[in-house]
Amino acid sequence: MTVLVDAQTRVVVQGITGHQGTVHTRQMQLFGTQVVAGVTPGKAGTEVEGVPVFDSVRDAVAKTHANASCIFVPAPFAKDALIEAVDAGILLSVVVTEHIPFHDMLVMYHYSKSKGGRIIGPNCPGIAAPGLSKVGIIPNVVFRRGRVGVISRSGTLTYEIVNGISEHGIGQSTCIGLGGDPVVGTSFVDALPMFESDPDTDLIVLVGEIGGQSEEDGAEYIRQHVTKPVVAYIAGRASPPGKRMGHAGAIISRGRGTAETKLAALSAAGAQVARFPYEIPDLVAQIVARQNRR
Amino acid sequence: MVKLAEWRGKQLFRKYGVPLPKGHVARTADEAAALTRDGTVPLPCVVKAQVLAGGRGKGGAVKFANTPEEARAAAAAILGLEFKGEKVKELLLEQKLPIARELYLSVTLDRTLRVPILIASAQGGMEIETVDDAAIVRVPVHPFPGLAGYEKRRIAQALGLAGPAARALDPFLVALWELFVREDAELVEINPLAVVGDGLVALDAKVIIEDDASFRHPEYDEIHDDRTPLEEVAREKGIAFVQLDGNIGVIANGAGLTMATLDVLKEFGGNPGVFLDLGGTDDPKKVTEAFLLMARAKPTAVFLNIFGGVTRCDTVAKGLVEAMKEVPERERFPLVARIRGNNEKEGIEILRAAGIVSIPTLRESAQAAIAAAGGKA
Numbered sequence: 001m002t003v004l005v006d007a008q009t010r011v012v013v014q015g016i017t018g019h020q021g022t023v024h025t026r027q028m029q030l031f032g033t034q035v036v037a038g039v040t041p042g043k044a045g046t047e048v049e050g051v052p053v054f055d056s057v058r059d060a061v062a063k064t065h066a067n068a069s070c071i072f073v074p075a076p077f078a079k080d081a082l083i084e085a086v087d088a089g090i091l092l093s094v095v096v097t098e099h100i101p102f103h104d105m106l107v108m109y110h111y112s113k114s115k116g117g118r119i120i121g122p123n124c125p126g127i128a129a130p131g132l133s134k135v136g137i138i139p140n141v142v143f144r145r146g147r148v149g150v151i152s153r154s155g156t157l158t159y160e161i162v163n164g165i166s167e168h169g170i171g172q173s174t175c176i177g178l179g180g181d182p183v184v185g186t187s188f189v190d191a192l193p194m195f196e197s198d199p200d201t202d203l204i205v206l207v208g209e210i211g212g213q214s215e216e217d218g219a220e221y222i223r224q225h226v227t228k229p230v231v232a233y234i235a236g237r238a239s240p241p242g243k244r245m246g247h248a249g250a251i252i253s254r255g256r257g258t259a260e261t262k263l264a265a266l267s268a269a270g271a272q273v274a275r276f277p278y279e280i281p282d283l284v285a286q287i288v289a290r291q292n293r294r
Numbered sequence: 295m296v297k298l299a300e301w302r303g304k305q306l307f308r309k310y311g312v313p314l315p316k317g318h319v320a321r322t323a324d325e326a327a328a329l330t331r332d333g334t335v336p337l338p339c340v341v342k343a344q345v346l347a348g349g350r351g352k353g354g355a356v357k358f359a360n361t362p363e364e365a366r367a368a369a370a371a372i373l374g375l376e377f378k379g380e381k382v383k384e385l386l387l388e389q390k391l392p393i394a395r396e397l398y399l400s401v402t403l404d405r406t407l408r409v410p411i412l413i414a415s416a417q418g419g420m421e422i423e424t425v426d427d428a429a430i431v432r433v434p435v436h437p438f439p440g441l442a443g444y445e446k447r448r449i450a451q452a453l454g455l456a457g458p459a460a461r462a463l464d465p466f467l468v469a470l471w472e473l474f475v476r477e478d479a480e481l482v483e484i485n486p487l488a489v490v491g492d493g494l495v496a497l498d499a500k501v502i503i504e505d506d507a508s509f510r511h512p513e514y515d516e517i518h519d520d521r522t523p524l525e526e527v528a529r530e531k532g533i534a535f536v537q538l539d540g541n542i543g544v545i546a547n548g549a550g551l552t553m554a555t556l557d558v559l560k561e562f563g564g565n566p567g568v569f570l571d572l573g574g575t576d577d578p579k580k581v582t583e584a585f586l587l588m589a590r591a592k593p594t595a596v597f598l599n600i601f602g603g604v605t606r607c608d609t610v611a612k613g614l615v616e617a618m619k620e621v622p623e624r625e626r627f628p629l630v631a632r633i634r635g636n637n638e639k640e641g642i643e644i645l646r647a648a649g650i651v652s653i654p655t656l657r658e659s660a661q662a663a664i665a666a667a668g669g670k671a
Contacts, residue, residue, distance in 0.1 A: 023604075076509045101507035102403060103478050106437045109408050137574075139603035139636060154550025155574070159635065160601040180549055182405050209550055212405040235553040238560035239569075244295060246534040246549025246571035248506065249405070254423055276561070277554050278656050 003149065003174040003194045003201070004092060004120075005068065005133040012037040012060045012090070014081045015072035016048045020096070024072070024137050025049045031134040036064040057088040068092040070126065070135050078122065079104040086117050094135045095121035095185070102248070105183040112185065119185025123247070125155045125177035138162075138175060146171015148284060149195035151188060152207035153178050153214070153249070157235060157277060161207060164281040170288055173200040180209065180247025188218030196226050203229040203287050205280060206271065210236030211250045211257040219265035230271040231283045234259045295480065296503040296514045299344040301386045303499030306477060310469040312484075313462075313495050317388030319344070326369035329387055331362040336389040341368040344384035345377045348421065353377055358390060391495060396486035397453050398422055399466075400500075401435075401474045409434045410474060412441075412467070414449045418486040441471040458492035466494055478507030505529075524591055533570060533584050540565030542667045543593030543627075545584060547572040547605050555599045558656055564664035567593050574604040581613025582620070589621045597663035598631040599656065600641075607633045607641025615648045628666035632659035 011028065015021040016038025026049050028035050035051050037060035044055040054060040057069065069090045073081040078097045085093050093112070100108075100122045112119050120127055126136010130143040142163040150165075150172055152158040158177050165172065176191055178184050188206060195201045204226070208215035215234060222230055237259040239245045241252040252258050267273045272287075274280045298306070301319050308314060318334050320326040329335045343355035350356050355377050357368035365387065375382045396418035404411040412433040417425050431452035433445050446467050450460040466487075474482050483500040503514050521529065528535030534549065538556075542564050546552035552571045559566050568591045572584055588596060600610050610633065618626070631652045633641045642652045653659035 075506065099506045101478050101504055101510075102480075103437075103475060103504070103507065106403075106408060106410070110437055137604055141636065142603070152550070154548060156546075156548025156601050156603060156605075157550030157554055159603045160551060163601070163635065182403060183408050187406075207550070209553065214406070217406060233554075235550045235557065238556040238566065239553055240538060243536050243538075243569075245536060245553050245569060246573075250549055250553065276558055276656070 002129050002132060003176070003198050005127050005129050005135055005174070007132050009068050009133045009135065010034050010036045010064065010066045011068050011070055011135055012039060012057060012064070012066035013051070013070050013072065014039045014057065014085065015074070016040055016051065016053060017043050017046070018072055021072040022048050024070070025051060027137070027140060028070070028134050031128070031140045032131070033133045033135065037066050057084045057090065061088045061090065066090065068135055069094070071095045071097055073097060075099045075101070079108055082108045082119065083111055086112050086115050091117045093117065093119050094124065094126040095119055096124060096126060096137055098123040100181070102181065102183045105181065109183060109185055120176060121179040121185060123181045124179030124184070125158060127174065127176050129174040130172055136177065138177065142166060143175070144171035146173065147200060147202040148172045148205060149198065149201035149203070150175040150205045150207070151178065151191045151195065152176070153180055153209045154207055154235060155180070158207060161205065161233070161277055161280050164278065165205070165284055168281045168285045170281070170284055173198060180249050182212065182249040187214045189214070189221050192218060192221050192226060196228060201228065202291055203231065203284065205284060206230055206232040206266070208232065208234045208262055209247060209250045210234070210239055210245065210252050210259050211247070213257065215262035216265045219262070219269040219271070222266070222271060223269035229287045230266070231274060231280055231287070232263075232266040232271040233274040233277060233280055234262045295505055296517050297346050298501040298503065298517065299346065299384065300342065300499050301344055301384065302517065303501035304496070306473055306501055307469070307496055307499055310473045312466060312469045313493060315388040315391055315495055315497065317386055320369060320385045320387055321383065323366045323370040323373065326385060326387055327362045327366035330359065330365040335387040337361065338390045339365060339387050340390050341365060341372060342386045342388070343372050343375060343377055343382040344386055345380040345382055347378035347380060350377070355382065391488060391490045393488045393490060395489040397489065398425070398485045399470065399487045400481065400483035400485070401470055402481045404434055407434050409436055411435065412445070412449060414452050416452065416454050422485065435471070441467060459489060459494065462492065462494045478504045478511060480504050524587065528587055531583055531587070532573070533587065534573065535587065536569040537591065538566050538569060540567040541594040542566050542663055543568040543570065543588045543591060543596040544599070545570045545572060545588060545596060546599040547574065547601065551599065551601060555597065555656070555660070558660045559597065559664065562661050562664055564660065564667065567591065572605065572610070576604070576606060576609055578609050578613035578616065581610050582617040585614055585617035586620060589617075589625060593627055595628045595630065595663055595667035597660065598629065598633070599659065600633045600635070602633065602635030602637055602641070606637040607635060608637045608644055611641040611644035615644060618648065630659055630663040630666050632656060
């Protein structure tokens with residue numbers, strides 16, 4: 001059992017003929033992902049990295065039995081791409097595209113949900129389960145197979161943290177990058193139960209950012225339901241209110257969404273709080289050492 | 295995030311049919327006098343500074359006038375004021391109405407519920423954050439059916455409106471909702487919403503439009519009242535760039551990593567002055583542009599913190615070295631680098647050849663950057 005993806009995951013890449021789509025199709029293949037199809041309207045019959053390209057997701061699913069989508073389609077067309085995937089019966093979509101208007105994402109989220117689908121992202125690095133499969137753009141080299149689950153709102157910061165954990169000789173079960181937008185398909189509260197119930201995960205690393213209250217909601221979930229140890233870090237303690245710090249969702253607005261309230265909530269929920277990213281691997285290593293002694 | 299000045303917000307209100315006081319924009323004291331003299335703005339009137347910061351009433355940026363001469367004097371007093379860092383260049387003159395009650399109404403995004411949410415209170419006129427929670431009603435609206443009749447009635451009831459005033463609220467709410475959705479707004483706020491006789495009038499307008507929807511709203515492209523000139527250049531180049539108070543420029547890739555870098559600098563006594571998120575790029579030219587933009591902000595020192603994933607370390611190093619050549623000698627500043635990840639060795643080698651040392655740990659490199667900027671703030 002794993003979280004969301006495994007060796008049976010069959011990926012269709014929407015926007016495969018674009019630069020990003022092509023580059024990351026190759027990287028996913030190198031990770032071991034079964035990339036079975038690509039979609040770019042008007043490019044049917046061609047191939048990218050040995051992957052057949054179709055005009056529509058429906059055609060791709062009919063021919064290749066794809067069951068997950070990775071979306072690189074530019075923002076103005078991303079809503080359409082997601083609806084197309086859902087209508088073709090694909091229930092897991094990783095939306096890498098950034099700068100999708102949140103009004104579009106509201107439609108994407110509720111449409112997908114109404115059909116039983118799940119979105120990771122948008123503006124996210126995706127999901128990786130080392131040794132099994134990756135849907136998204138997280139660099140392959142940072143991972144080691146292991147038993148630490150990682151849930152993060154960041155991109156590069158996640159790579160840095162996962163890399164640091166790996167350098168301590170500790171591996172990961174699954175890593176999910178939720179994305180930095182105000183509306184995401186999967187939040188901490190949605191992802192935490194998957195890791196709590198995953199027999200391959202022994203401890204959870206949660207990486208949050210300022211803005212919104214998904215970390216506070218996550219903390220409440222942890223307090224009530226999570227039995228596995230949690231190590232948490234929140235980026236943005238030094239960021240001023242009212243400024244959007246790179247991610248559309250990373251903004252302290254009207255006094256809400258500060259790092260302090262998030263850290264306090266997580267700490268009160270029993271999570272071990274790292275003040276800096278480089279403290280995370282040490283905290284993880286201590287917990288792993290304790291677990292191994294048992 | 296495009297914050298609209300009150301008068302621009304009210305232009306949108308007019309387009310969607312939200313009732314407003316009679317009014318007009320003025321940019322000189324003479325204009326203000328003329329608008330009231332010829333009846334374009336009926337007297338008595340209110341003269342309001344068109345700035346984005348709140349608290350105008352208390353801050354002397356709103357005045358009343360009974361005659362054209364008073365309107366001229368009020369305009370002259372307010373124009374040129376510096377209000378919370380903004381110079382007042384525009385005024386909105388509006389007819390003063392007999393207000394029975396002041397209410398609050400807004401629609402924004404609820405990130406947790408992932409739906410738009412209408413917020414209403416019978417206690418208008420003050421900032422909603424200061425209103426007791428029990429006096430606020432929040433109505434989440436699902437995007438698919440949109441605003442339903444019972445939801446509108448619930449708000450009317452919460453606002454204490456009945457009879458003709460409740461009926462007047464209905465088109466008001468419809469207009470607010472449609473504006474929010476069709477204009478890709480993040481926030482539409484009417485505070486105060488005034489009860490005038492049996493009707494309702496929007497006395498103020500706060501509208502924030504979402505940046506990411508600019509591909510379908512080119513009309514908002516030239517409005518950037520709340521960005522610094524350098525932030526504006528950065529936006530055009532697709533670089534996330536935020537000016538802060540300090541003296542150390544931070545260039546990193548990824549929003550989370552850039553924020554974490556600020557956190558570490560601050561912890562060790564440094565004072566970050568610019569947040570520059572390169573994002574993911576494999577184009578050395580973009581790195582050069584970002585670096586030159588940073589140079590224009592005149593930092594005392596620059597801290598470069600890159601974790602190469604999609605972005606390769608050697609790409610960043612190449613772009614950086616190119617940019618250094620373009621910065622004139624006397625404008626150069628010390629640079630402290632930390633580059634890790636994809637093609638790390640190649641990147642470090644390129645920097646070394648240009649005389650820049652890469653320090654591997656975040657803690658030590660941050661401390662070196664603070665020292666390079668002249669020590670603790």
